[in-house]
Amino acid sequence: xxxxxxxxxxxxxxxxxxxxxxxxxxxxxxxxxxxxxxxxxxxxxxxxxxxxxxxxxxxxxxxxxxxxxxxxxxxxxxxxxxxxxxxxxxxxxxxxxxxxxxxxxxxxxxxxxxxxxxxxxxxxxxxxxxxxxxxxxxxxxxxxxxxxxxxxxxxxxxxxxxxxxxxxxxxxxxxxxxxxxxxxxxxxxxxxxxxxxxxxxxxxxxxxxxxxxxxxxxxxxxxxxxxxxxxxxxx
Amino acid sequence: xxxxxxxxxxxxxxxxxxxxxxxxxxxxxxxxxxxxxxxxxxxxxxxxxxxxxxxxxxxxxxxxxxxxxxxxxxxxx
Numbered sequence: 237x238x239x240x241x242x243x244x245x246x247x248x249x250x251x252x253x254x255x256x257x258x259x260x261x262x263x264x265x266x267x268x269x270x271x272x273x274x275x276x277x278x279x280x281x282x283x284x285x286x287x288x289x290x291x292x293x294x295x296x297x298x299x300x301x302x303x304x305x306x307x308x309x310x311x312x313x314x315x316x317x318x319x320x321x322x323x324x325x326x327x328x329x330x331x332x333x334x335x336x337x338x339x340x341x342x343x344x345x346x347x348x349x350x351x352x353x354x355x356x357x358x359x360x361x362x363x364x365x366x367x368x369x370x371x372x373x374x375x376x377x378x379x380x381x382x383x384x385x386x387x388x389x390x391x392x393x394x395x396x397x398x399x400x401x402x403x404x405x406x407x408x409x410x411x412x413x414x415x416x417x418x419x420x421x422x423x424x425x426x427x428x429x430x431x432x433x434x435x436x437x438x439x440x441x442x443x444x445x446x447x448x449x450x451x452x453x454x455x456x457x458x459x460x461x462x463x464x465x466x467x468x469x470x471x
Numbered sequence: 472x473x474x475x476x477x478x479x480x481x482x483x484x485x486x487x488x489x490x491x492x493x494x495x496x497x498x499x500x501x502x503x504x505x506x507x508x509x510x511x512x513x514x515x516x517x518x519x520x521x522x523x524x525x526x527x528x529x530x531x532x533x534x535x536x537x538x539x540x541x542x543x544x545x546x547x548x
Contacts, residue, residue: 284482447501457508
């Protein structure tokens, strides 16, 4: 059913995608940075501190998206027993961890000039910290456990339990009175962010997505080679 | 104007530190990932080298991935 997902079929595509991303990445990065640091206007309240948004928000979104994807693939792996999903999850997790850490650090650097504090135990910040801890334990299973079947079981359980935290992160700013502002960009309904700031944000999101895709492809390629190396030894 | 760009009207420390941390982290992760990938590719090729010609041909016949890695390494060399 999922033969098209076999590593032999995917490998040549990975090579092509890595080359493609490498060829366009720097151009989009320069455009994104020009918009984020020069062309976009300062905020009427936060001044130039608002520029931190262009690295903070994409980091947070990617951190959340990676964990959602890990959970989704873990559930699919439970149902269909497709080992490839395990390798995909193993490659995604460090990226999600990196971006969640970056979202917390840049959020802290944004919090100091705007809220007057580096950290507050507010619902959004705390739930993001919880996500980071889930990522940490998720990655730790790959490092500590040896048996692959056990790793799949334990990591999937961590992912599924951790996914309970995802809606808490999303709605924390609505459910509780938090220092963190409510969402400015809504998929349904009108966004409260001006187009002069929305455009740089979207370009920076594209930059971060391309970077995340590049790291994922390199990590996934490493996993494929590692399996093939094992197979050669067995034969 | 350049002075304003550097100081970010008083928020320079926070803005540049945020962009700097993100940039440095991403560069470090990129090179670390690339190094690991290269290491595995080299190890894979070394495994292929110690096989007999018959075993090597069999491995290449079975695995498209082995063919790809060998082709990429030939290009690089």
